[in-house]
Amino acid sequence: MxxxxxxxxxxxxxxxxxxxxxxxxxxxxxxxxxxxxxxxxxxxxxxxxxxxxxxxxENKEALGIAAIEWWGRMGTALYAESWQDSTLDPLKQLHRMFDIMVGFTRRNDDAVVCMVGMMSQEMSATNPAFQAACEKELNLWTENVAKLLTAAKKLHKPKTKFDPIQVAWLLNSLWQGSMLIGKTCRSQQLIRDNLKLARDYVDGLFQAN
Amino acid sequence: MxxxxxxxxxxxxxxxxxxxxxxxxxxxxxxxxxxxxxxxxxxxxxxxxxxxxxxxxENKEALGIAAIEWWGRMGTALYAESWQDSTLDPLKQLHRMFDIMVGFTRRNDDAVVCMVGMMSQEMSATNPAFQAACEKELNLWTENVAKLLTAAKKLHKPKTKFDPIQVAWLLNSLWQGSMLIGKTCRSQQLIRDNLKLARDYVDGLFQAN
DNA sequence: TTGGACATACAAACCGGTCGGTATGTAAAG
DNA sequence: CTTTACATACCGACCGGTTTGTATGTCCAA
The missing domain is CATH 1.10.10.60 (Homeodomain-like)
Incomplete structure (x- = not known):
């Protein structure tokens, strides 16, 4: 219309x-x-x-917020393939997600950076609107991952007790930190190594079958 | 004189x-x-x-670099107690280090932020001097942790093969990412939860005795 | 012809950095 | 022990350029 x-x-x-x-x-x-x-x-x-x-x-700030929200939508679309395929074993969905993240490090057109991570560091201490916008996106990512971990827990026996939300925050933190350090140390391989260890860590939460 | x-x-x-x-x-x-x-x-x-x-x-940039270097020296001094006590089991040294990091999240005077992490995000993509200064500090942290992991490997049987340098980068990334997210989500508890999981992860690398 | 979608021109504050000058400390000559 | 000479530490006005944001004009589609 x-x-x-x-x-x-x-x-x-x-x-x-x-x-x-x-x-x-x-x-x-x-x-x-x-x-x-x-x-x-x-x-x-x-x-x-x-x-x-x-x-x-209206002003520069409004544009910044809009850019964060757009980045969030783009990210959700990027992860959708892994997050939403409920026919898959949730653990396999997590594997798919790691594959997507590795794929993200391979887009050789530009650097491996997260808009949300950058705005978080620079703005969230001083600008409440940016802080809220970034927090929302970080929460969304964590919630989706936590959901998969919870589902995986029902299908696979966990090796030891763990809180899916805590683990999801851990993975989110690791992902953000990896991009931060990967940028400064100019190494996308470093990011991939971290993702590999993270994947093994997730697998290690459950008993092999 | x-x-x-x-x-x-x-x-x-x-x-x-x-x-x-x-x-x-x-x-x-x-x-x-x-x-x-x-x-x-x-x-x-x-x-x-x-x-x-x-x-x-000389200019604003020179001050920024000086501030990063000062932050690095402060950090090294902060970690020194754990990094340098060679009388301790290296795994215990790592435990001490995690305690120090948890202590860092408890300084209630101001937020839990890392100067190096902030400058990394903001500057290292565009300013080579900042990039180099930040990379140096990140490397220093990783090297010290990798040294402890290597030493721990000699004293304790590792459960599975792992590369101390890769694990040290993982921990550095997680630490940086935790502070980033902790700031945006306004939760120091989140940082501490991550540190707890990281500590368990390190312990899990070695066979219990 | 009216209103949304842009361009042009301009304002006012702010930016990093410079510059002339001053106050203070030091050291050697007289 | 002064006096002279000079270096260091610091001040505050100022400069050219950049910043975000506004006021106004123009053009095209409905």
């Missing part, structure tokens, strides 16, 4: 323009952080002028 | 002034990041003027 765009030349497409701004923001902020990225720079990257920008977003 | 300072009143103490600037920088940047903290702000926090500031540091 609202989206037509049937004509060949669609000069004006506000939704696409908005998304172009978000894309540019993610691309730049993932490299330079929030404070290190200027609105001018974003506009230039998106092929847009300042007036246009402030037509779509 | 050059340092006397026997008199009671020492108005001029350049080394202390320099340190005051570094302290102020750490205090502010750990909250607001590098780009988010202005030189004026640092000067105000340190009770100093811009002119004085640029007498001590």
């Amino acid at each position: 609202s989206k037509k765009a049937t004509s060949t030349k669609r000069e004006r497409d506000p939704a696409a323009t908005r998304q172009r701004l978000i894309d540019a923001t993610v691309r730049l902020m993932v490299q330079q952080g929030f404070a290190g990225t200027s609105v001018d720079q974003i506009c230039k990257e998106a092929g847009m002028t300042k007036g246009g920008f402030f037509h779509h977003f | 050059s340092k006397k300072a026997t008199s009671t009143k020492r108005e001029r103490d350049p080394a202390a002034t320099r340190q005051r600037l570094i302290d102020a920088t750490v205090r502010l940047m750990v909250q607001q990041g590098f780009a988010g903290t202005s030189v004026d702000q640092i000067c105000k926090e340190a009770g100093m003027t811009k002119g004085g500031f640029f007498h001590h540091f």
